[in-house]
Amino acid sequence: MEYIYAAMLLHTTGQEINEENVKKVLEAAGSEVDEARVKALIAALEDVDIEDAIQKTAVAAPAAAAA
Amino acid sequence: MEYIYAAMLLHTTGQEINEENVKKVLEAAGSEVDEARVKALIAALEDVDIEDAIQKTAVAAPAAAAA
Amino acid sequence: MEYIYAAMLLHTTGQEINEENVKKVLEAAGSEVDEARVKALIAALEDVDIEDAIQKTAVAAPAAAAA
Amino acid sequence: MEYIYAAMLLHTTGQEINEENVKKVLEAAGSEVDEARVKALIAALEDVDIEDAIQKTAVAAPAAAAA
Amino acid sequence: MEYIYAAMLLHTTGQEINEENVKKVLEAAGSEVDEARVKALIAALEDVDIEDAIQKTAVAAPAAAAA
Amino acid sequence: MEYIYAAMLLHTTGQEINEENVKKVLEAAGSEVDEARVKALIAALEDVDIEDAIQKTAVAAPAAAAA
Amino acid sequence: MPHVAEWKKDEVASLKKLIESHEVVGMANLSDIPAPQLQKMRRSLKDSATLKMSRKTLMSLALNSSDKENITALEEHMDGQPALIFTNMNPFKLYKILEGSKTAAPAKAGSIAPEDIVVPKGDTAFKPGPILGELQKSGIPAKIEKGKIVITNDKTIVAAGEPIPRDVASILTRLEIFPLEVGIDLRAAYEDQTVYTSDILTIDEEKTLADIQKAFTQGLNLSVEAMIFNKESVPVLLQKAATQSLNLALNAEILNSKTRDILLARAYAQMLSVAAEASAKDENAVDDEIRE
Missing domain, CATH: 3.90.105.20 (Ribosomal protein L10, N-terminal fragment, domain II)
Structure with missing residues (x-):
């Protein structure tokens, strides 16, 4: 999940989710970065409103976490 | 939330969750770091089984949620 | 999902899931192949026991959502 | 299942699911193609809405997980 | 399903499930017999324990897998 | 079950489920036909909507799986 | 038959004619049926069956005079107030119709309880x-x-x-x-040299329905298991394939249009879960946004 965590981290801090930033975060976390996966991540997230995606999907999360 | 993501990122890459590492990740993500919060987080996470907390969560598929 | 389907197809026929094979299958299916996504796919699958990953339900119950 | 994956792949890439295309995909995946099975598959798909069948999965699968 | 019912019928009456018998049954049922499908049927059933297979719930399968 | 299978076969091929046809199918399957059972079957099926019964099964099965 | 009255001869002849002209001859017991109800049943059967009450001896004579092989076996089933039923429909169907037309009736002293x-x-x-x-x-x-x-x-x-x-x-x-149930009680029916008694004529429709569903399920199971493609098995196989593919994509964390939202939400949910446990230790460990 580190690629996704990196994206979420950048989303939370308000930074742009681009190749450079994702790589920077992953490297800071000591991860060996796979360029292809970074590219795929960026491509997949390009048109996505993360806030929206989380809200739409996360109904189960708090309940499950509380369980 | 960025503090938590940073910790999870470190957890996933297998790095130690200590002040230095958390700060490094947060800075890479362009975040201004609050030292007190980092300290509190690290202390609190000492007694938390992150893997366990992660496993506990469940996410419903959007289609399923809509059903 | 075509990249996943291609991987599943190769897995089922017992072929190696590598760049060349994935591309061959996707092209045969008339897909425009994005090299980066193929590479990302292969990288993501590298550490995964496919047989295992196929069986493990990755999405949570709607019951949880309702709870 | 390779015949099924071939059909799903063609469906996803928007290609027609006909004998020629299914065979092409299967051969690209290194599979020995049984013409009779391809014919049976195509005949069966004439009455089946793939999108519909797949959509049902999203709902059924998590429910199954709850069992 | 007529090919399957023909096979199940022969299985129940204790007759061999071979091309000749399957064709005979299908023709008696007024079906136009597709030789290729008969061959495919017989090939597919060769390695299957019919008694066992008819009991295995096909639809609930994902549930079982997930359980 | 051979009497039921014979009826299902005729239903699938679109033939009328009458004494003559059921007997023809059973004989083709090498079964010794008991006239009384054929007659009982026909009488029992007269008020049964096979298609409906099948549909109910098909619906019940995933529902059961989901339960 | 020297001393037999003319009307009796006529009745035997007419019964014989009915026996010869119908494929199915039933022996029924009409005991305990109130007259109006019997009228009603007779009327409802009109198009499909003919009901004839007669004396036992005359019915026996008619059966014995018939050329139909083995039809005299019906004599053994003359009970109570016997009557002959003539029809061309399947005897099982006749039985079903007659059973279905029975109605509830008050208990009578000495009657045998048909069920508890x-x-x-x-x-x-x-x-x-x-x-x-x-x-x-x-x-x-x-x-x-x-x-x-x-x-x-x-x-x-x-x-x-x-x-x-x-x-x-x-x-x-x-x-x-x-x-109690009253109605035309079909004791036995003759067709084509065979006499079917009521226990054989009883059809379990629920079992038939259950058997149909069982046959279909078995056929579907076998099709799926043996990978035989037909319009019933293919949707199941598609679902299976789709489920497995989705599982693989999610478990391998491969982002595409189907998995993206789920994976993002999963990361978020996991973060909340970790945050919840951290804040349980020290609420200053997390920021205000989460504490809300």
């Missing part, structure tokens, strides 16, 4: 009075509650196959429980 007769628990319409004693005497657990006689437990008062005692019959009628 149960007095259900619950309120009765009776005000307190001597009937309470009568109920109790018949073995029905009754008491007075809020000014009414109430039956406290379900009670099987006559077991299947037992005769109904006189006092029980009267109580049942007063309770408006009608445990």
